[in-house]
Amino acid sequence: MAKQLRIIPEKCTGCIQCELACSFVQTGTFQPARSLIRVHLFDDQASYAPYACFQCDEAWCLTACPVNAITISAAAAKVVVPELCVGCGLCTIACPYGTVWYSPDTHKAVKCDLCAGDPACAHACPTGAIEYVDTPAADWLGPWAADLNQTHAEMRSGGGA
C-alpha cells in the first residue's frame, strides 16, 4: 500500500486552490488551464469534486504507451518520462478517468506525478478535501462502483426502457 490522493468531495468548496497550486508547480504561474487536478462544479446538484489521477493499479496509460514512456516512480506514481514520450496521445485515450492530458506547449503527455511524494494540491486545500494518505488505490472508488454496478444490473434486468 502506498500513499495516494484521497478526495473527500463533501469538504470541497470549489475554491480551486488545488488547481492554482498544481499549475504553479508546473509553470511558475497561476494557470488553472494547466492544472492536472481539476475541480468540477456541479451547480445543479450543489456539489464540487476535485479529481486527479489516483495512480490506479491497472495503469491503463502505462499499458497503452507504445514506447514505454510511462513508468512508476519512487512515490508509486505513474509518471511520464518526457524524453521518451512521442506525444501520440494513446495514454490520454486509454485512461478511463480522463486524468492524462496532452500539453499543447510541449506536445507530450502530462499527468499527476504526486509532486514526487509531496503533492502541492493537498497542501493547498484549505478544507482538507484532498488528503495524501496511505490507502489502497481503488479503495475509495469501491462503494461508488458497487452502486453503479447495482444500477446497471437493474437496467439489464428490465428496469430501464
Added chain:
Amino acid sequence: MIGDQAGTSGGIHGGWTGTVLRVNLSRATIKKESLRQDWAREYVGGRGLGARYLWEESDPNVDPLSPKNKLLFVTGPLTGTNASCGARYMVVTKGALTGAITTSNSGGHWGPELKCAGYDMIIVEGRAPRPTYLWIHNDEVELRDATHLWGKGVWDTEEMIRSESGVPDTIVASIGPAGENLVRFASIMNDLHRAAGRSGVGAVMGSKMLKAIAVRGTGGVKLADARGFMAASWAMKAKLKESAVTAEGLPTYGTEVLVNVINEHGAMPTRNHTETIFEKAEDISGETLTETRLVANKACFACTIACGRVTKLPGEASSKFMVNTNPRNWKIAGEGPEYENAWAMGADCGIGDLDALIKTGWLCNDYGMDPITYGATLAAAMEMYEKEIITNSITGMPLRFGSADALVAMAEKVAFRDGFGDLLAEGSKRLTARFGHPEFFMGVRGQEFPAYDSRAIQGMGLGYATSNRGACHLKSYTVSPEILGIPTKMDPHVTEGKAEITKIFQDITSAVDATGLCLFLTFGVGLEEMLPQLVAATGVSYTMDSLTQAGERIWNLERLWNERAGLGKGSDTLPKRMLEQPIPSGPAKGMVNRLGEMLPEYYRLRGWTADGKVTAAKRKELGLV
C-alpha cells in the same frame, strides 16, 4: 510617491498583464492597448485604475444611459493569483441609479478568467445597434450577435453561450431582463449568483445593448517574485485561519451571521426604517438558514473563507410562490440569501418568510437586479401604501408590510417593468418623489441604505453621507469596530472618533478594492498582511504609506468626479428620519444620527474646505490633476 524596484520602469513583471481591451460597440471595433503603467502604479488596479481611466476619458455630466457613458471592467494585480480571495473584478461607470461614479464589485471566477485570457481591463464604449455579446478566448476577441439571448435570464444566458461556443469552461458575465429593461438598479451577474450588484451598472450595460461578456482564458497570471509571493500568501492564509470571523463565523453561517447580531443591537432597519428591531429576525437568521436550508458552502476563486451559501428549498415550499412567477425560473437549489438582501427584502419589508427571501433572491439573480435596492424600494412603496398615499388602483395588489406574496410577485414586475413594477424599477428616490413624499426615501445620493441603521451606529451615518457611490456598506464598514470590535471596540452610540475611523476605513477599503482582493479579508487580516503579496506579485515597492495613500488618492479622485457631476456641496447628508426622528424602542431608543457633530471634523481630517471641497493643496499632495 510610489517608487520602482530596479527594472520595473521598463515593463511589467507580474500581477498586471499589461494589456487593456477597448471595445467600441457603436463602431464595432476592438483594440488592444498597453496598460498605462504609471496609473497602474499610482492607482494599483480595480476600483482605482478604473476611476483613473474614467476620469480621463468620460465627462461626468453625461447621461449614464447614453452611449457616451463608459463601462469599465477592471481587475487588480492580485486577481487570479492564489492569494486568498483574489477573485474580484470591479465595474466602474456612472451609475444609472445615482448619477455618481460607481464601483461595483464581484467575485466568482470571471475576473481571474479575464486575467488568464491576458487582460487587466475592458473599456466598453458606445452602443451596439442590436443585442450583442463580447466573446473573448485568449487572443481571439469578437463581437457576436445576441439577438437570441435578449430577453433570457442570466442563468439561461450563461448556459446558452457555453453550449453554442463549444467551450465548456467559458465564464460569463451578463445582464438579465432587468438590465435590458433599464431597471435603474439592474446588476451584472457572473457564475449564476455572483453580482456586481449596486448602483445600476446592469442598466448601463443594457443601454449599450451588451448582453454579456464571455471569457475563456488558458494563460497564466505571472509573478515578479514567485518565491516571495508564495511565502506571503501562505502567511496570510495562516492568519485567516486564526480569525473568529474568517475561520468560523463566515464559513459556518455566511454573511447572514449578522442578522441576530445587528438585531440585538437594535440597529436592524425594519419596515422602511420606522423601527430598528425586527421581531422575526430569528426566522431569517444565518443560524436558521444553516440548520434548515443550507446544502453546502461555496467559495469564489481562490477563496479560503467560502462564505457562499448553496441553499435548497424544502418540498412544500417549492411550489408555494409559483403562481406569481414564471415556472421557467423555478429551481430547487441556488445560492443565498446574503445578509444584505435578506435584510432588504426581509426586515425592511417586514417579511419573516425565509423561503420567500431565498426564492426572491434567486429571482433577482436570474433577472439581474440588486436585491438591496429592490427590497428597500418595495419597503418605501409599502410605507406609502400603509399610509394610503398609494392604493390598489396604482399598485395592482396590496402592498402591506409583511406580504411575501407581494415581494415575489413584484420582483418579476420590476424586471419586466410591468404595471406598478415600472415605477418601482426607478428606485425609491424617484418613486417617492413621484408621489410627492421624498421623505420616505431612505438613502444617500439616490442609493438606498444597506442593513445598518445609522441612528444606532453613528459612524455608519457619516460613512453613508460621504460615500462616493451613495449609501453603501462596502466603502467604510465601521460596523466592524462599532459592533464587532474589529480591530478594536468602539461605542456605536457616540460620535467621538468616528470621523477619524471613517476616513481611515474609506482609504484602506479603497486600497483593498484596488488590489483585486475581497474586502472580507479585512475581518481577519490588515492591509499590512496583504501588502507583501502585492509587492511580490507586481515588483513595485509599495509600502503601507504609499498603499494607504493610493487609497486616499482613489477616494479623492472619486470625490472630484462627483463634484464635476454636480454632486458636490450639500449632498453629504442623511434623510430627515435619520437626523430628526428618534428610534422608537430597543437598545438605541431615542437616538438620532448626529451627523453634524462628525462632518466638520471629517472634512478637516480629509484636508478639504469647510463645505467639503477637495482643495488644490490636497490635489497636489496626492498627485491629482
